[in-house]
Amino acid sequence: MRVAVLGLGLSGMGTLKLCLKNNFETIAIDKKDFSELSNETKKGLKRNVPFYQERKSLKLLQDIDLLVISPGIPKDNIVIQKAKHLGKKIIGEIEFAFRFCRGKVIAITGSNGKTTTTSIVFSIFKSHFGDVRLAGNIGIPFSETVINSTEETIFVLELSSFQLEDIENFRANTAILLNLTPDHQDRYEKFEDYCRAKINIFKNQNRSDFAIINRFDETISKYKPFIKAQKFFFSSAPHKSKGAYIKGNCVYLKKNSKETEKLFEIESLKFKGPHNIENAMAAAIAGFLNGVPGEKIQNSLKTLLPLEHRLEYVSTINGVEFYNDSKATNIDSVKKALLSFDKNVVLLLGGKDKGANFADLEDEVKKRCKKVVCFGAARQSIRKVFEGKIRTECFKTLKEAVEFQINNAEKGDFVLLSPACASFDEFKNFEERGKKFKEWVNKARK
Numbered sequence: 001m002r003v004a005v006l007g008l009g010l011s012g013m014g015t016l017k018l019c020l021k022n023n024f025e026t027i028a029i030d031k032k033d034f035s036e037l038s039n040e041t042k043k044g045l046k047r048n049v050p051f052y053q054e055r056k057s058l059k060l061l062q063d064i065d066l067l068v069i070s071p072g073i074p075k076d077n078i079v080i081q082k083a084k085h086l087g088k089k090i091i092g093e094i095e096f097a098f099r100f101c102r103g104k105v106i107a108i109t110g111s112n113g114k115t116t117t118t119s120i121v122f123s124i125f126k127s128h129f130g131d132v133r134l135a136g137n138i139g140i141p142f143s144e145t146v147i148n149s150t151e152e153t154i155f156v157l158e159l160s161s162f163q164l165e166d167i168e169n170f171r172a173n174t175a176i177l178l179n180l181t182p183d184h185q186d187r188y189e190k191f192e193d194y195c196r197a198k199i200n201i202f203k204n205q206n207r208s209d210f211a212i213i214n215r216f217d218e219t220i221s222k223y224k225p226f227i228k229a230q231k232f233f234f235s236s237a238p239h240k241s242k243g244a245y246i247k248g249n250c251v252y253l254k255k256n257s258k259e260t261e262k263l264f265e266i267e268s269l270k271f272k273g274p275h276n277i278e279n280a281m282a283a284a285i286a287g288f289l290n291g292v293p294g295e296k297i298q299n300s301l302k303t304l305l306p307l308e309h310r311l312e313y314v315s316t317i318n319g320v321e322f323y324n325d326s327k328a329t330n331i332d333s334v335k336k337a338l339l340s341f342d343k344n345v346v347l348l349l350g351g352k353d354k355g356a357n358f359a360d361l362e363d364e365v366k367k368r369c370k371k372v373v374c375f376g377a378a379r380q381s382i383r384k385v386f387e388g389k390i391r392t393e394c395f396k397t398l399k400e401a402v403e404f405q406i407n408n409a410e411k412g413d414f415v416l417l418s419p420a421c422a423s424f425d426e427f428k429n430f431e432e433r434g435k436k437f438k439e440w441v442n443k444a445r446k
């Protein structure tokens, strides 16, 4: 088998390892020149894998059997186009890894909450099974984790729409779809194209598999006929479908018309907001259906802490609470953050605009916020949306915005960085933005 691997980031390097392990004849391709690759990539390539810059690889494509592509590569890429033209087989890294995967797959997708829910699922499964492996969009390539897997292995995979675009036979024994709201408008022409990629998570499932779905997500509802697996629903709003529901202070699982099981107590969760209860519900259903005892599910949920940069409590200064939700880079995640507070929110919105419709936040902002603080590259366009509707303040940088709030917010306020924008105007990524936010707040406390 002759394989070409396109993109030499995490996925590509994982794919290469798997190719080498299987003694495939392999070539490595990237849009960067060799000199621009990271030292780690260069080191990885030294194991006798010939490297070609994209343009220089084109003439070699006629000799390959398979092109494996990384998720972040746009489909108008010249190598993909050429391979298509030559009638070559093209698959994504997830599909390639799946061909070598033994054991069970629990896959999680959605527009928001993937990483949080994947971490909860991993912790629940780890509490009961011996060989549980975490992989996918969470930062660990699936291709790296499939090596030496056995029938006893359980894979917990976070999957993005990019990864789900290029699957063929990939099958999840349990698939969770958390929600479908607009994101990645820069990659997809239509919202429907994005949804179709996400729905692919159910593509190869059959009646022996499980599909765990948000009960009241209108977009997901449209795709229900596509799902062949046994459906289990979850929602923090009342419902009577098979799946997880809230009664009083507890979450129960309705297994069928006769049997109900207690899953967990809401107060035992250390996560804030109804969206996180739903993430825990989805994860608990997955655990239960796959044989994790209720007690172990409850113990895992009790001990889990919110992940960094996801509605993370930072500190209280003079009665003002500060929250870091730097990972909230689309409208729905900000809405969910707002729903986690009743009033007195000082909302920090800004950064690099991803094409979001900020006006969709208006209702919740009016109900729960004291003011909107706009910062960064998108500050003027955000201000225009909210001006005259609520008090607004504008700052060139996030640092200035935060320092002003440290000195001026009032006792009982919640200063919430939930920016609805990417971070790249001022920071390397959302992690750096969140870390800086925490640094400025914590410095002021001392």
Ligand code: UMA
Pocket: 006, 007, 008, 009, 010, 011, 012, 029, 030, 031, 032, 070, 071, 072, 073, 074, 077, 135, 136, 137, 138, 139, 140, 141, 142, 160, 161, 162
């Ligand atoms: N490249 C080309 N040609 C191109 C474009 C890129 O050769 O036209 C090369 C780049 O030079 C680089 C490599 O491709 O060397 C990067 O590939 P990639 O963008 O697919 O990134 P990876 O490092 O392989 O990381 C990917 C996921 N990245 C994306 O989907 C953009 C990681 O998710 C994931 O953790 C990793 O695989 C392991 O599974 C990150 C992400 O941002 C966290 N995901 C998006 C999100 O969460 O919103 C979807």
Ligand code: ADP
Pocket: 110, 111, 112, 113, 114, 115, 116, 117, 178, 179, 275, 276, 278, 279, 309, 310, 311, 325, 326, 327, 328, 329, 332, 333, 334, 336, 337
């Ligand atoms: P993803 O991996 O899908 O980006 P994360 O768990 O990293 O999801 O969370 C990203 C943002 O979405 C954070 O601001 C977080 O508070 C918010 N969030 C988490 N779960 C949900 C959910 N179920 N619905 C909407 N927003 C959510």
